[in-house]
Amino acid sequence: MSYKTILVHLDTSVRAHPRLETALQLAKRFDAYLIGLYAVFEPNARAFNVMAGSAGYYEVQAAMRRERAGALERLFHAELTRAGVSGEWLAPGEPADRAVPHHARCADLVVAGQDDPGDPESYIGESFREHLIMSAGRPVLLMPYTGFFATVGQVPMIAWDGGREAARAVHDALPLLKAAGRASIVTVDTKADDAGPRIASADIAACIARHGVEVEMVSSVSDAQASAGDMLLSRASDLGADLVVMGGYGHTRLRELVLGGATRTFLESMTVPVLMSH
The missing domain is CATH 3.40.50.620 (HUPs)
Structure with missing residues (x-):
C-alpha cells in the first residue's frame, strides 16, 4: 500500500x-x-x-x-x-x-x-x-495554521484507544509509518462504557511491526486534571513528534455535528500535523 x-x-x-x-x-x-x-x-x-x-x-x-x-x-x-x-x-x-x-x-x-x-x-x-x-x-x-514543518511523518506518534476509528487511522497511515520505520504508540484511557470491545495496544503494535516498523510503547494518557486531547498534545511535544495519527470521532445529532473530546481539542489546538480517519 x-x-x-x-x-x-x-x-x-x-x-x-x-x-x-x-x-x-x-x-x-x-x-x-x-x-x-x-x-x-x-x-x-x-x-x-x-x-x-x-x-x-x-x-x-x-x-x-x-x-x-x-x-x-x-x-x-x-x-x-x-x-x-x-x-x-x-x-x-x-x-x-x-x-x-x-x-x-x-x-x-x-x-x-x-x-x-x-x-x-x-x-x-x-x-x-x-x-x-x-x-x-x-x-x-x-x-496547523502556526509553525513551520520541514518534515511530516519522520517521527510519528499514534494516539491509540483501541476503537474502530483509531484502527482505521493506523492502517491509513501505514505508508507514512513504513517510510519512517518507527512509531510511538500512546494509549488513551477513554473510560467509555458504550465503546464495545477494545483492541489492546500490544496487538496493534504487533500488527504494525509486521510491516517493518519499529514500535515503542509509551505510557497511557490518563489524568483527572486534564483532557485526553491536552495530554496527547503534551505527549507529542515530549516525543518531538512531527505527526500524530488518530481516529476522528463524531456523529450527527439533530443536524448538529457532535465531536469526541480529543478530536475537538486537536482540531482547535493542534501543534503538529495530524492524520485523522473516521
Whole structure:
C-alpha cells in the first residue's frame, strides 16, 4: 500500500502555500499524482444585492478572489514542475463542503489546513474540516495554521484507544509509518462504557511491526486534571513528534455535528500535523 493520489485543498489563505509545499513533499516521497483542489467560501451574492451599498463591495472582493486564484494556479503548476511531480489543478466552482469531500473520495490521502481564526480567508464553511473528516471516507492530513514543518511523518506518534476509528487511522497511515520505520504508540484511557470491545495496544503494535516498523510503547494518557486531547498534545511535544495519527470521532445529532473530546481539542489546538480517519 502507498499513496499514489494525493489531493491538497487550496484557498486564498496565508497558509495555502506552506500546505502546498507539504503536499509536494509527500507526492515526491511516494511518487504520487498531486491534485490541487481550489475551493473557497463564496457568500450568496443576492444577500449583498439587498443590502444598501454592499453590492460594490462584493464585486471588488470577487475580483480580488479571481486574481488570487489565478496566481495560485500559476504557482501550483510552477511548483509541480520544480518538484518533478505530476498533477492537475481543479476548480469545480461549487461549495467547498460538497466539492472537497466529493473529489477526496478518489484520493489516497487528503491534505487540508486547520481553521485560522486570525485569517478570514481560511474560513471555508461552518465546521468544514470536521465534515471533511467525517464524510470523505479517506484519511485527512490536517496542517496547523502556526509553525513551520520541514518534515511530516519522520517521527510519528499514534494516539491509540483501541476503537474502530483509531484502527482505521493506523492502517491509513501505514505508508507514512513504513517510510519512517518507527512509531510511538500512546494509549488513551477513554473510560467509555458504550465503546464495545477494545483492541489492546500490544496487538496493534504487533500488527504494525509486521510491516517493518519499529514500535515503542509509551505510557497511557490518563489524568483527572486534564483532557485526553491536552495530554496527547503534551505527549507529542515530549516525543518531538512531527505527526500524530488518530481516529476522528463524531456523529450527527439533530443536524448538529457532535465531536469526541480529543478530536475537538486537536482540531482547535493542534501543534503538529495530524492524520485523522473516521
